[in-house]
Amino acid sequence: MSSTTTAQETKWWNGGRSPFNVEYGKLMMWYFLMSDAFTFGAFLISYGTIRFSQNFWPDPNVVFNAFPGAGHANLPLAFVSVMTFILIMSSVTMVLAVHEGHRGNRVGVMKWMAWTILGGIAFLLCQAWEWHHLITGQHAVLTDKNTIELIGQTMGGNPWGKLVDPAVAQQALAVSSQETLAHLAHEYPTKEAAARSLSELEKMPKGQLMGMIDMAHAHIREKGPIAFGGYFFGITGFHGFHVFSGVIINVVMLIMTNNGVFDRKGHYLMIEKAGLYWHFVDLVWVFVFLCFYLV
Amino acid sequence: MDQQHAPSEVTFHHHVPGEENVKRIWKTFWVLLIITIIELGLGLLMYATDFPQWGDLAVKGIIAILTLAKAFYIVSIFMHLGDEIRNMIMTIVVPLMLFIWFIAAFLWDGNSYKNLRNTYDKHFEERTTEKKDTTSKH
Structure with missing residues (x-):
């Protein structure tokens, strides 16, 4: 490049000009x-x-x-x-x-x-x-109280912890809120729940909803690192x-x-x-x- | 188009602005795009396949090196640092060498803290370590 030769010929540190050009x-x-x-x-x-x-x-x-x-x-x-x-x-x-x-x-x-x-x-x-x-976002997590809750990714909570064994998650369903179950049945329905709307599901009793969630696909996780x-x-x-x-x-x-x-x-x-x-x-x-x- | 007169600090122009400069810019764009696509491919490869831990680490290392290549192209071509005088380049690049220590020391520190905790707090280790049988990816 022509600029390199110019740079070598100029005395950069003699003053009167920027040495860095x-x-x-x-x-x-x-x-x-x-x-x-x-x-x-x-x-x-x-x-x-x-x-x-x-x-x-x-x-x-x-x-x-x-x-x-x-x-x-x-x-x-x-x-x-x-x-x-x-x-x-x-x-x-x-x-x-x-x-x-x-x-x-x-x-x-x-x-x-x-x-x-x-x-x-x-x-x-x-x-x-x-x-x-x-x-x-609403992601199903298994809490410390062994219930399932829906949480988003915020400063105080992380829904992407370790995957929970579906059998363990199944047991947690019984003590989780009816609202959570309705949402899960809406997101991950079994065949008989597939046609139902969310408002319809929200009116159903917990016992019925528990059988309408496809736990194999729900991928319930623990809470992840808060940081x-x-x-x-x-x-x-x-x-x-x-x-x-x-x-x-x-x-x-x-x-x-x-x-x-x-x-x-x-x-x-x-x-x-x-x-x-x-x-x-x-x-x-x-x-x-x-x-x-x-x- | 009249040639621009430079401010008094600038003794000579680094490069003659012309078509070749535009060509160089687009060439750099393609390089950056292709590197990014390779990085994405590697990232998805880690997701799709079940590498052993050292395999994941190796792929992550390759991605990090590709990222440094991207950084070089952006700084050297887009920011024109490669066209500046060597002394000036050095005043920017040499202080950045501090990052070598910075990264190594602090990642080492984090890792050491993890090992200490796993050694002395077995409950922490049990609670937070992923068991292989429940980690099947969907």
Whole structure:
């Protein structure tokens, strides 16, 4: 590359120029991102420490298997793949905006910035759906009192513990609430219960409902490690907050580009700096994806 | 299109912006996409098959290495760090080496805590360890 030869010939440390050949604000963005990497790293490593200290940890393929509009179909990792694709794509549109900025093409910058913002908003919407689905989901767990309850994935409870022996779960049915049984008979019906609606089931006595639940398919679990929720919502939430602020920054950049601020300055370095931040958000997601969904 | 004038700190331009840059961006996109698909495939493979524990660990190791490859491409190409002066790259990359100790030490610590608890708190071990016969995946 021609730049390498130039770099060797220039006396970088003689003063009068940046020895790194980088504008001040851009260099500081790099150092901010480095410190942010340590913040995220500390969170993820803390999660890893707790996970390594447990004998059991939920299988991500079991936890993340839902897809909007697909009902109860078992689609492990499908939705998070879509989210990952959206974020990679928005990284590409961002780097294309930076490229157009180098050429001083205002319309090109605006076009690719708009796509990047759309990608960011799409990712946030996906995350909102995912959180909502996890929190409001009703999963049957065997509690310490040996009853079966329906709980979602929250900060205080994790429904993805060890699988319970169906025979043990069958015994727990007798002491569980009628409402829980009605829901189970609705979700996992035996042949004679299949045609009944939930409101119909809710009016039935417990004794009748107990025979209408297909326990072999209900997959009753114990409660899983509570730390799972705090780490998942904490870290993906902190990442989501970065995406959100990235979108805000990109919107500001789009407006400034539109107003011709960078044309008057003579360079599009601000787009480059916003781009660095946006790529960093993508970079963090690569590791969040690894730690929560893949391993 | 008029060439952009750089701020005073910048002595020379790293690369001539042109079609080859756009090509490089899309090439990187495909690399990232293919690596992600391979990672997903491996993740689902662990789910679908009943590997022994060391097999699961090996697959997870491969996925971690692939993730580092993705991180390299994002930082080097998308963030253009690969185009900067070597000294500047080093001020970013060398401090990040701290992660090698950071990860090793804390995962080791978590693992050691688990082993201590399993040794001295048999109830904890019994209550939380998965029995092989009830773990059939659906």
